[in-house]
């Protein structure tokens with residue numbers, strides 16, 4: 003066990019995270035055991051933190067990101083609905099409105115540059131009673147004020163023409179064509195990858211435990227024993243941003259954790275709706291939705307349950323019943339037998355109801371708190387706003403001339419034409435070896451994902467979909483373990499599902515018979 | 523350019539079904555046969571089944587899985603007219619039987635067979651299909667994945683194990699884990715009777731004092747990074763957990779052995795109609811699907827418990843596919859539909875040529891001490907101590923057809939197959955019947 007533990011901290015990141023590895027010059031590697039100095043350090047590798055890092059990477063400065071998990075994007079970013087909101091839900095004048103409307107407009111270019119699946123499938127807010135129809139009109143007007151483009155109110159006939167599987171009870175809909183869907187995890191990891199390709203450093207398995215300030219630089223301490231210094235600090239630790247803000251001696255109201263469960267259907271029901279379907283909102287959330295994900299599955303959720311603690315990501319029978327029964331009123335054709343998996347995420351509920359940008363240390367520390375929904379939508383705009391705040395605090399750096407906004411294209415074998423398939427196989431026969439048969443994911447794609455930074459089963463799964471299909475990894479997990487071990491040059495015993503102690507294997511066969519020395 | 527291969531018979535899948543189909547297609551006169559297998563070796567799921575118990579019916583011997591496979595593999599390799607494409611996965615099957623596959627050196631290849639045998643096997647159901655609440659830590663595996671880890675890769679997935687579902691793979695793995703020094707804490711089954719073969723309950727659980735909890739299920743998974751335990755609750759008749767019956771079992775691994783599902787993506791691509799009971803294609807006594815020229819056999823057609831019958835079924839399909847290829851088409855006639863009736867959960871074939879002499883494969887819905895099997899009211903056989911885990915084989919003979927005609931007239935196009943319970947309890951039946 004000793005041996006594995008040693009490989010788990012940052013050292014492992016350096017040895018294994020290949021994109022990292024290739025972007026850290028050799029002279030610097032030897033420093034990493036002690037302390038490293040950067041112009042700016044971002045704490046938290048969610049979709050917001052990685053967006054900030056990539057924005058910083060556009061400038062002539064040194065920037066790093068510290069993430070406590072084994073890979074980026076594993077906080078709230080991994081477990082949300084993936085909707086790029088059009089912006090009619092929130093009140094005019096709020097940060098949520100400003101940044102989500104702006105963020106929404108940035109998605110086409112961003113996802114094109116980073117080769118992240120994104121689709122403007124449109125949102126539909128639906129009503130089944132005269133009272134709900136009034137509410138819909140309110141949101142239509144609010145959307146107009148917020149600057150949402152292209153909205154229309156549809157009557158019963160028109161809405162059923164567009165979405166024939168909606169409940170016949172539904173009598174009116176607000177349609178916002180600018181609404182979209184994206185793969186949030188993919189976006190976060192692509193932003194990190196592209197930032198790293200442009201010189202930024204990404205440290206995973208690096209948990210910040212304390213922050214000091216010596217009058218000119220931040221001194222950032224980590225659980226792994228390494229410390230960092232920086233001139234500027236961006237706290238985008240999501241759910242834990244309040245705790246980091248406290249490390250900077252800010253006196254703040256705590257985040258209100260609010261859990262949301264989501265349930266995912268088999269691909270075969272994928273075309274039951276094409277728009278994201280919203281009921282009229284509740285006071286705490288946008289309600290329980292029917293979402294066609296960017297990967298073609300249907301997802302239902304989320305619940306909104308306030309919690310006393312942050313790490314409860316369990317799904318519950320109550321949550322399921324609540325979600326399933328309310329979506330039956332929207333799309334009655336959904337069958338509970340087609341559900342293939344479930345998950346839960348915890349929102350960083352804001353004490354003010356809006357995103358909070360709080361400054362410390364003469365503006366050199368920027369704390370992003372309460373980045374609840376629509377934080378994914380707003381992420382690219384939040385990053386721009388953070389840069390403005392840093393500039394206000396004195397950050398003055400020229401743009402990097404050779405910044406490359408584009409990420410090397412990702413081969414998604416299943417989506418290629420026959421000719422393209424033949425071509426990629428000719429270049430690399432690993433693309434002929436199908437590992438995940440539910441989603442037709444090839445060994446070539448898995449190896450590519452590992453080269454781009456995947457280190458775990460979940461990392462491979464979220465990047466390639468291997469294990470995401472109807473058999474949920476039942477078939478391919480042993481093969482993926484094998485490939486990970488081979489590519490990372492470690493024993494299969496060291497492979498985890500998602501870092502920490504989530505080891506997949508306990509011992510070599512027969513080892514338990516020899517007195518169990520390998521274990522406990 | 524995509525490589526195009528013309529052949530008499532193409533077989534998708536090189537497990538026991540594919541192997542037997544290939545050999546029998548050649549015996550029936552097919553000039554050439556192609557087997558396409560995604561794995562790097564032939565044998566299918568048998569290669570990871572290192573326990574013995576295979577082949578009792580066919581070879582009157584207790585073989586291991588690989589040994590059973592090697593009763594067929596040499597014959598396939600030695601036949602120059604059987605081409606085997608390993609490491610080759612079929613991606614698409616069209617209605618006209620054109621098959622697209624990926625091959626490591628040829629890239630995409632296309633096959634144009636005269637007849638096709640589907641032999642893709644099945645896959646395991648998983649937690650999502652059951653929707654167990656709780657966290658999603660590492661340490662939840664299907665029994666088959668665990669079997670692969672232990673038997674093929676040489677790794678133990680865990681040390682303290684709870685098994686959900688009493689299917690055969692789970693039972694086999696309970697024994698394997700115990701022999702490897704791990705502790706199997708419990709097998710939990712929602713039904714009032716075990717899902718696996720009686721011999722496996724005896725040899726894999728009872729011999730090792732592993733408790734089997736019937737009418738129970740896992741209602742929660744605990745643990746953040748790795749499984750730390752499960753909650754097991756008893757259930758009512760509607761399978762709903764009974765509050766107050768929760769029992770916490772600490773463990774680091776949850777194995778799922780909750781059933782198998784025929785692997786029918788390709789079948790559906792070719793628009794082959796499926797039977798909602800078997801989850802496999804609807805077939806006639808030759809194992810021909812409703813798309814002429816496409817045949818199916820083995821676990822892709824319905825989940826078998828014994829490989830012996832997989833081979834037997836595949837031989838029927840292989841022979842018929844060869845005949846179809848040689849005849850260059852089908853002499854179609856109107857078929858009779860067989861409908862599962864009383865106590866029958868499924869029956870195969872679902873379609874019959876009039877006068878066909880064949881064997882029905884069927885399963886009952888619950889354990890019954892004594893049944894008579896009747897087709898259209900005509901008694902075919904009597905069986906004792908039947909249970910859902912064991913597939914029944916019932917012969918349909920010429921004399922049955924004569925009686926059928928007397929009772930149903932010449933033109934009846936639908937026949938119901940019943941398994942009628944007989945009130946003959948015996949002491950042994952009571953002992954072996956419902957186990958608590």
Ligand SMILES: Cc1cc2nc3c(=O)[nH]c(=O)nc-3n(C[C@H](O)[C@H](O)[C@H](O)COP(=O)(O)OP(=O)(O)OC[C@H]3O[C@@H](n4cnc5c(N)ncnc54)[C@H](O)[C@@H]3O)c2cc1C
Nearest residue numbers: 046048050070077078079083085210240262376377378379
């Ligand atoms: C159920 C649900 C559905 C949602 N749906 C949508 C939607 O459809 N559209 C939308 O726009 N928004 C949605 N949201 C909101 C959206 O998910 C969040 O606003 C967004 O993901 C926030 O990103 P983030 O980077 O701030 O947080 P996170 O992704 O949580 O990132 C914070 C990171 O900081 C790391 N970290 C924490 N503490 C430390 C430390 N001490 N040291 C180092 N690293 C640390 C964490 O590990 C984490 O990776 C939803 C949220 C939930 C819960």
Ligand SMILES: Cc1cc2nc3c(=O)[nH]c(=O)nc-3n(C[C@H](O)[C@H](O)[C@H](O)COP(=O)(O)OP(=O)(O)OC[C@H]3O[C@@H](n4cnc5c(N)ncnc54)[C@H](O)[C@@H]3O)c2cc1C
Nearest residue numbers: 535537538539560566567575612642643691820821828829
């Ligand atoms: C754990 C376990 C224990 C068992 N124990 C016993 C026992 O004790 N006694 C007994 O008699 N029986 C036992 N059986 C049952 C027996 O092994 C199976 O019934 C038999 O293997 C099914 O044969 P098959 O050829 O239909 O399927 P499989 O063996 O699953 O073969 C299907 C083949 O098709 C290939 N394939 C699938 N899709 C494609 C594609 N798209 N392209 C190319 N190739 C493809 C697969 O790679 C595989 O090799 C057991 C089964 C299991 C799983």
